[in-house]
Amino acid sequence: MQTIDYKAIARRFRPQRFCEVTGQDVIVKTLVNAIKRNQVSHAYLFCGIRGTGKTTLARLFAKALNCEALSESCEPCNQCSSCREIASGQSLDVIEIDGASNRGIDDIRNINETLGYRVASGRVKIYLIDEVHMLTKEAFNALLKSLEEPPEGVKFFFATTEPQKVLPTIVSRCQRFDLRRIELAEIIKKLRSIAKEMNIEG
Numbered sequence: 001m002q003t004i005d006y007k008a009i010a011r012r013f014r015p016q017r018f019c020e021v022t023g024q025d026v027i028v029k030t031l032v033n034a035i036k037r038n039q040v041s042h043a044y045l046f047c048g049i050r051g052t053g054k055t056t057l058a059r060l061f062a063k064a065l066n067c068e069a070l071s072e073s074c075e076p077c078n079q080c081s082s083c084r085e086i087a088s089g090q091s092l093d094v095i096e097i098d099g100a101s102n103r104g105i106d107d108i109r110n111i112n113e114t115l116g117y118r119v120a121s122g123r124v125k126i127y128l129i130d131e132v133h134m135l136t137k138e139a140f141n142a143l144l145k146s147l148e149e150p151p152e153g154v155k156f157f158f159a160t161t162e163p164q165k166v167l168p169t170i171v172s173r174c175q176r177f178d179l180r181r182i183e184l185a186e187i188i189k190k191l192r193s194i195a196k197e198m199n200i201e202g
C-alpha cells in the first residue's frame with residue numbers, strides 16, 4: 001500500500017498565489033488593491049483560528065511585495081530569486097519570528113537592532129511575527145517604538161489566534177484582518193481539486 005506524506009501534500013498545495021487562497025476573498029482583494037494603489041501599510045495584524053491561513057496569507061503578501069516580476073493582477077511570479085527565497089524560508093528580506101519562543105524584551109531588542117539594515121535595494125524588509133499575543137508586556141512596549149517610527153522600507157506582519165491578548169496600542173497601529181472560518185463546502189471543493197490534481201478517484 002502506498003504511504004501518504006501528509007506534510008508534503010500540505011506544502012505542495014499551500015496557496016502560492018492570491019487566486020489560490022480559499023475563503024478569504026475580501027481580505028485578498030484589500031491586499032491586492034493596496035499593492036496596486038501603492039498604499040501598503042506599515043503594519044498588519046492577521047487574526048483567526050488555527051487553519052485559516054494567517055501566516056500563509058502573510059507570506060504570500062510578503063512575496064508579492066518583493067517579487068521582481070509581479071503580474072498585472074499582482075500575483076507573485078514564484079520564480080524570481082526573491083519569490084524562491086521566501087518560499088524556502090531563506091529570504092533575508094522576510095524574517096519570520098515565532099512569538100511563542102521569542103517573547104521577551106531582549107528578543108524584541110534584537111529585532112529592533114536589525115531594523116536599520118536594508119538588504120537588497122528596492123525590496124521591502126518584512127518582520128513576520130507569528131503568535132504575537134505571546135509577547136510579554138515589556139516586549140510589546142519595545143515593539144511599539146518601532147511601530148511608531150518604522151524605518152523606510154520596513155513592515156511588520158503579525159499573526160495571532162488571540163487578538164484580545166495583543167496590547168491595544170499595538171492593534172491600533174495595525175491594519176487588522178480577521179480571517180473567517182472556512183466553510184465546509186469550500187474545504188470539500190478544495191479537496192476535490194487537490195484529489196483531481198493527484199489523480200485520486202473520489
Ligand SMILES: [Zn+2]
Nearest residue numbers: 067077080083
Ligand atoms: Zn517573483
